[in-house]
Amino acid sequence: MRTRVPALAIALGCALLSLTAPLSAAADWSDFAELETVVVETRDKDGADRRTTVWIVVLDGVAFLRTGQRSRWGDDLERDPALVLHGGDEARPARAMPLLDPSRRERVVAAFRAKYGFVDRLLNPLRGSAPRIWSLAPAPKLPELFIEPRLQPQRLW
Numbered sequence: 001m002r003t004r005v006p007a008l009a010i011a012l013g014c015a016l017l018s019l020t021a022p023l024s025a026a027a028d029w030s031d032f033a034e035l036e037t038v039v040v041e042t043r044d045k046d047g048a049d050r051r052t053t054v055w056i057v058v059l060d061g062v063a064f065l066r067t068g069q070r071s072r073w074g075d076d077l078e079r080d081p082a083l084v085l086h087g088g089d090e091a092r093p094a095r096a097m098p099l100l101d102p103s104r105r106e107r108v109v110a111a112f113r114a115k116y117g118f119v120d121r122l123l124n125p126l127r128g129s130a131p132r133i134w135s136l137a138p139a140p141k142l143p144e145l146f147i148e149p150r151l152q153p154q155r156l157w
Contacts, residue, residue, distance in 0.1 A: 027138045032087045033058035039086040040065060042076035050076055055120075056087070057111040063136040064108045065096065074132045082139065096134035108133055 032038060038056045041049055052073040057064050063085070067074040077083065081096045099105055109131075113120050 027061075027063075027136075029058045029061065029063040029136070031090055032056055032063055032085070035087045037087075040073060041084040041086060042073050043080055043082070044072065044076055045079065051086075055112065055116060056085075057108065057115055059108060059111045063094075064099065064111070064133060065136065066108070066112060066131050066133045068126060068131055071132075077132075077134060081134075083136075085136065093139035094136045095139050096136060099133040099135050105133055 035056060037053050039051050040054050041051050044050045050073055052071075054065055054067065054073070077096045083094055083096055085092045085094050099108060
């Protein structure tokens with residue numbers, strides 16, 4: 001006996017599968033590479049939007065952000081890695097992933113030092129000995145679901 005799977009169940013299954021796709025899908029961050037600063041939009045613990053102007057580097061095609069241990073926007077990313085990166089004429093949804101690999105962290109710190117020079121060295125003590133560094137990946141796009149007309153809500157009156 002053959003069982004029919006409703007279209008809605010198939011669509012929901014496809015949506016769930018798409019959420020498991022790697023977050024590090026190829027992204028072109030080159031538009032942000034030459035910018036001195038970008039605005040990072042996060043959500044604070046009360047759910048309000050927070051906009052913070054920060055430095056950015058692009059290394060090997062990946063965008064990186066960095067902050068000290070006591071920054072509020074850094075705390076926001078620890079709670080919820082979703083953000084919107086504003087730079088130039090673009091606003092791009094992204095996800096922040098903590099950078100833990102020591103050798104890669106050294107390369108990123110060196111890239112910040114090369115880009116921002118003396119000012120980076122001057123501000124380094126404020127960030128502390130272990131700055132928080134995040135790599136950015138595009139936010140996963142949710143597929144648009146097609147709902148069969150017969151499954152749409154019916155008007156009751």
